[in-house]
Amino acid sequence: MKTSDFYYDLPKRLIAQEPASPRDGSRLLVYDRASGKRAHRHFYDLPDYLGAGDVLVVNRTRVLPARLYGVKTSTGGRAEFLLLKRVGYTDWEAAVRPAKRAKPDSVYRFGAALSCTVLEEREEGIRLIRFAFDGVFEDILNRIGKMPLPHYIKKMPADATRYQTVYAKEAGSSAAPTAGLHFTPALLAALGKKGVEIVEVLLHVGLGTFRPVKAGEIERHHMHSEYFELTADAADRINAAKADGRRVIAVGTTSVRVIESAADEAGRLSPQTGETAIFIYPPYSFKVADALITNFHLPESTLLMLVCAFVGREQALALYQAAVQEEYRFFSFGDAMLLV
Secondary structure, three states: OHHHOOOOOOOOOHHHOOOOOOOHHHHEEEEEOOOOOOOEHHHHHHHHHHOOOEEEEEEEEOOOEEEEEEEOOOOOOOEEEEEEEEEEOOOEEEEOOOOOOOOOOOOEEOOOOOOEEEEEEEOOOOEEEEEEEEEOHHHHOOOOOOEEOOOOOOOOOOOOHHHHOOOOOEEEEEOOOHHHHOOHHHHHHHHHHHHOEEEEEEEEOOHHHOOOOOOOOOOOOOOOOOEEEOOOOHHHHHHHHHHHOOOOEOOOEHHHHHHHHHOOOOOEEEOEEEEEEEOOOOOOOOOOOOEEEEEEEOOOOHHHHHHHHHHHHHHHHHHHHHHHOOOOOEEEOOOOEEEE
C-alpha cells in the first residue's frame, strides 16, 4: 500500500497552536462505524456515549522536558538533543540535530551540571549518549530541559502542564499522548459515576509514534520500539470486560498499541513489560479495542494509518475531510474524534 494513499489536504490555519480552555471544551467528532453516522459534539459530552461497564484505557505516561541544547566542547558548535529512550542509568538514545557533527567521542555540555559523550551512531540522526552530571539527573533535566513540542506548534502555553494529561504519573515520554489532554478531573469523575471503569496502561512515547513515514510503500516503514507496561490488574480487568461483552475504549493510539501488542490471537491479554514496535495499518483485525478516542493526525503518518485500519481508509479520509470542512482544530492541541 502506498504512503500517498493516506494523504489529505489540510489548511495551515486549522493547525491548533494552543489547547482549548477548558480542556474538555474541545470539539468532538463522533463516528458510528456500524451506521456511518456522524455527530458534532464537544468533549464534555463524552458521558453521553459511555456507560456502565465500559472500560476506558488510558496511558499514564508523563512527558519529560526532553529537549536539551548543548555546546560541543571541541568546537563550540551548538546542537539540539531530543531524549528518546533511557537505556541505562546514564545512557540514552537521543535524536540529534545537526547529527553529522555528533560523532563518537564528541562531548557536549548543557551547563555547569550536565554534559554528555556520544558513544555510538545509530540510524537517522539517532545517537547513543552517556551523561555525566553533578547531582540528581531528573532534577537537572527538570531545571534545564525544555518540553518537546512538535515542530508545528510554535509556542508552549503559559501553563506547561497543559502538555500533560491530568492522569500523567510516570515520566518517560518524548511527546504527549495527546488524546488524553482533553480529560479533566471532573469529566473523569462524571464517567466514574456512570459506572465507566478506568484502566491505566503505560507506553513511553518516542520516535516510534511520531517518526514520519518516508518510504513510498508503508510496508517498508520501520517502526522504532517503545517501552510499555501492562500490569496483571489491568490485563485482568480488560479480559473480564471482553468476556462479559463489555466495550473497551482506548484513549489514544498509544493505548491501542499497548493492548494490541499484549494480546494473543484470541484477544486475551497477559501482563507484560517490554518493547513494542507494532505498526497497525489496513488491513488489521483489532483483537481488543472496541472504540477509540483520538486526535486528528498528520497526513501520511503511522497514527493516521492506525485510524484507517480501525474505521477503513476511505471512511477515515472522509472523516478528516468533513473535519476540515467543519474547521475542526488539528493535531496535538486540536480537537478529538470518538470512533465507536
